Amino acid sequence: MPVSPAFDPTTGASGGAASGGGGSSFYAVPFGDPxxxxxGWTLYDPDxxxxxxxxxxxxxxxxxxxxxxxxxxNWSAGSTHRAPRWYQSALIDGNQLTTDDVTQNVFMxxxxxxxxxxxxxxxxxxxxVDPTSTTATTIAGMGQAVTVFAGGAVTASMGVWTxxxxxxxxxxxxxRSMATAQYxxxxxxxxxxxxxxxxxxxxxxxxxxxxxxxxAGADLRWMVGVGVRSNTTNITQDDESLRFKxxxxxxxxxxxxxx
Numbered sequence: 068m069p070v071s072p073a074f075d076p077t078t079g080a081s082g083g084a085a086s087g088g089g090g091s092s093f094y095a096v097p098f099g100d101p102x103x104x105x106x107g108w109t110l111y112d113p114d115x116x117x118x119x120x121x122x123x124x125x126x127x128x129x130x131x132x133x134x135x136x137x138x139x140x141n142w143s144a145g146s147t148h149r150a151p152r153w154y155q156s157a158l159i160d161g162n163q164l165t166t167d168d169v170t171q172n173v174f175m176x177x178x179x180x181x182x183x184x185x186x187x188x189x190x191x192x193x194x195x196v197d198p199t200s201t202t203a204t205t206i207a208g209m210g211q212a213v214t215v216f217a218g219g220a221v222t223a224s225m226g227v228w229t230x231x232x233x234x235x236x237x238x239x240x241x242x243r244s245m246a247t248a249q250y251x252x253x254x255x256x257x258x259x260x261x262x263x264x265x266x267x268x269x270x271x272x273x274x275x276x277x278x279x280x281x282x283a284g285a286d287l288r289w290m291v292g293v294g295v296r297s298n299t300t301n302i303t304q305d306d307e308s309l310r311f312k313x314x315x316x317x318x319x320x321x322x323x324x325x326x
Contacts, residue, residue, distance in 0.1 A: 188293065192210050210248055212228035256276075
């Protein structure tokens with residue numbers, strides 16, 4: 068019977084495998100290319116609020132049709148969400164994630180603080196169950212959030228979003244934010260964030276717990292939503308919202324043998 072080394076001679080990892088297992092390294096993992104909402108994503112926009120979305124140099128620019136302020140367009144308020152959102156199947160290496168799976172999802176947003184938008188607006192970026200629902204608990208979304216006042220010297224507030232609430236901060240003027248959501252196991256789980264400066268150093272952090280139990284075996288989706296910052300925010304024809312760049316890295320651990 069062959070003998071396996073107790074430790075990898077190059078990394079010191081136990082079990083004779085390189086750190087991370089199977090020869091893969093979990094050190095300095097790249098995010099890869101920025102998300103492109105114009106390629107492979109479906110827009111759900113029940114009130115036809117989006118005039119156009121463009122993607123250039125990794126940055127999205129969203130142009131709007133006119134709308135009267137409503138809590139329906141605020142991702143952090145109310146029980147009804149009619150704000151626009153893009154979605155696609157939540158796949159890892161071609162495998163469809165479901166509500167039974169416990170997953171780790173790392174979301175990254177970089178904002179263009181030279182163009183905060185023409186109205187007080189918001190962005191959410193996360194994982195969910197049903198992005199084509201208008202009921203917050205049926206969408207069951209969790210991830211990161213950005214809210215911003217239009218124009219002026221006010222910095223975007225960044226943090227996390229769960230179902231219909233958010234925790235965000237503009238402390239020390241972050242220009243990017245990373246949120247990590249542990250989602251699944253038939254529950255929306257928890258999400259934490261670290262807001263960063265341009266050098267990648269922490270300026271603020273926080274977290275929120277989800278409160279929604281999920282049905283068994285439902286397929287999951289990635290989702291990006293845009294909307295208003297407050298329930299009374301009006302949108303004028305051809306207004307733009309905050310320009311943004313998005314990244315995501317997700318994984319599901321193999322729990323066989325440890326349960």
